[in-house]
Amino acid sequence: MEDDVKMKCGLEIHVQVDTESKLFCKCPTNYKDVPPNTNVCPVCMGLPGAKPMPPNKKAVDVAIMVAKMLGCEIVINKDIYFQRKHYDYPDLPSGYQRTSVPIGVNGNFMGIGITEVHLEEDPGQYKPDLGLVDYNRSGTPLIEIVTEPDIKSPEEAREFLKQLMRLFRYIGCLRGEGSMRADVNISINYKGVQGNRVEVKNINSIKGVYKVLKYELIRQKNIIRRGGTVKRETRAFLESQMITKSMREKETAEDYRYIPDPDIQPIVIDEKWVKEVEEKMPETPLEKEKRFIREYGIREDDAKILVSDLELADAFEKVVAGLGKEKENINLAVTWIRNELKRVLQYNKIDFFESNIKVEHLIELIKLIKDKVISQKIGKKVIELLVEYRGEKSPKQIIDELGLTVITDEDTLEKACDEAIKNNPKAVEDYLNGNKPALNFLMGQVMKLTRGRADPKKVVEILKKKLDNQ
Ligand SMILES: [Zn+2]
Structure with missing residues (x-):
């Protein structure tokens, strides 16, 4: 980025919690697999007189876990109540969305301050093209993570979100990027002139966030350069055109008329509850890295690279378990997974889980190399093809098809x-x-x-x- 532009960006990230049932009722949350308006009841359709159940315990557990993993302090021994956030939209039949006060505060992830983590309910889905409002999604638990405006470039935002989604995969119980919606706040300072904060709402991919920030950076800079003022406003992201468009002047908290929901008893998280969640918490990336060095005797930089991709780290462990935990096998697994496979994945710009490569295939390949059925050189070629075929062919199939076995005759x-x-x-x-x-x-x-x-x-x-x- 040019030196005379300084960008400040904060994110609000919503991700669905993978619970069986909704936040305040027993309806299932598999809204994508069923016909419209079948996973619904009076509560999640906001019918008059319907009373919500107490918040889904698993959703609260996951919120505590996410907050903990993001280095937040958990708000304990205090009433955590759900507020009604009022606004009008066809997918929100009650006219308000239930959103909790913070469950965790003051965290830090990758050097970016985490303001708070709280729970919300997802609204339904309005599909204007079908003339349909589908309430299947209504009431699905969401976690919202609010960051401080510490992000300084589109690239940093993209990396932060990538690592966040990776952390979610570590935690499990979250639906990841496919269910993500992010709002971004961005303001810039160009040659000493400070612009107002602009919010862009409802971006549903990491790539989208990156594009929005790139676009806003240029748009806001051009306004200031021409002597104008960047308005404080809310904008929408038009994904098809990769631009943002003004929606309305920024609403304030007052516009939402927040009130505590009188139908929902506040929850109180005590130390015992936090402990219970901590015991279920998965290894953090750093803990895993240390364990890899201890348990497998591998080098720190190898451990770091393996752990940077959770599924790759899991695959490494399974391959070692499959081959037997001798030093020779560990070395082979490091060479072929951390070096060769990682190189090919990077070249193709994908993570291991996207490659669909099966652990059995990696074990098979390493055995073929170990038993000298194929040479190292052919091994490298097979790895490339494993990635290319996205796990649909085994190393043996690839070798047979291409006639790549070692000639010993x-x-x-x-x-x-x-x-x-x-x-x-x-x-x-x-x-x-x-x-x-x-x-x-x-x-x-x-x-x-x-x-x-x-x-x-x-x-x-x-x-x-x-x-x-x-
Ligand atoms: Zn329901």
């Missing part, structure tokens, strides 16, 4: 060696005159003739035998 190897010797009299002469590296050259020729499939050990043996007998 003596006759074939002898023939290739004879040819290499015949075609390269100079190298043969050099070798016989005591120039040992000339053997490597001949070996390279044999490899060429067999397209990399010859068993190198055997080739050396055969070449030596033939040359020494000349």
Whole structure:
């Protein structure tokens, strides 16, 4: 970014909690798999007189866990009540959304301050093109994470969200990027002139957040450069055009007329409850890294890279378990997962879980290499194809299809060696005159003739035998 532009950005991130039932009623939350308006009851349709149940315990547990993992202090021994946040939209039949006061506060994740973590209910879905409001989603628990305006670039926002989604996968019980909606606040200072804060609402992907910030940065800079004022307002993201558009002047908290929901008893989280959640909490990335070094005796930088991708770290452990925990197997797993597979994943810009590669296939591949059925070189090729086929073909299938097995057949190897010797009299002469590296050259020729499939050990043996007998 140019030095004369300073950006300040804060995020509000909503992600669905993966509970069986909704936040205030027993309706199931699998809203995507069923016909419209089938997972509904008077509570989540906001019918007059319907009374909500106490908040879903699992949703509260997950909120505590997320807050803890983000380094927040949990708000204990205090009434945590749900407020009614009023606004009018067809997907919100009661005219208000229930949203809790903070459950965790003052956290920090990747150097970005976390203001608070709280629970909310998801509204329904208004589908204007179908003339339909579907209340299946209404009442699904959401976690909202509010950050401080500590983010300084679109790239930093993107990395923060990526790591956050990774953390969610560590935690489990959350629906991740597919259910994410983010609101971003952005203000800039251009050559000393401060613009107002602009909010862009309802962005549903990490890429979208990145695009919005890029777009707003330029838009706001141009306004200030022309001597104008950046208005304080709320904007919408038009994903199809990758631009933002003014919706309304920013509403204030007063516009929402927050009141505590008189139908819901406040919850009180005590130390015992926090302890209970802590006991169920998964390893943090840092804990996992330390355990990998201790348990597998691998180097710190190897552990760091493996742990940076939860599913890759899990795969590593399963592969080692499948091969047997001897040092040789651990080294092979590090070489082929942390080095080779990671390299190919990075080249394709995907994470391990997106590659659909199966752990059994990795075990199979490493065994093939270990048993010298294929060479290291072919191993690298197979890894590339495993990624390319997205887990649909096993290493054995790939090798068979491409005819990539190591040639150990003596006759074939002898023939290739004879040819290499015949075609390269100079190298043969050099070798016989005591120039040992000339053997490597001949070996390279044999490899060429067999397209990399010859068993190198055997080739050396055969070449030596033939040359020494000349
Ligand atoms: Zn319901």
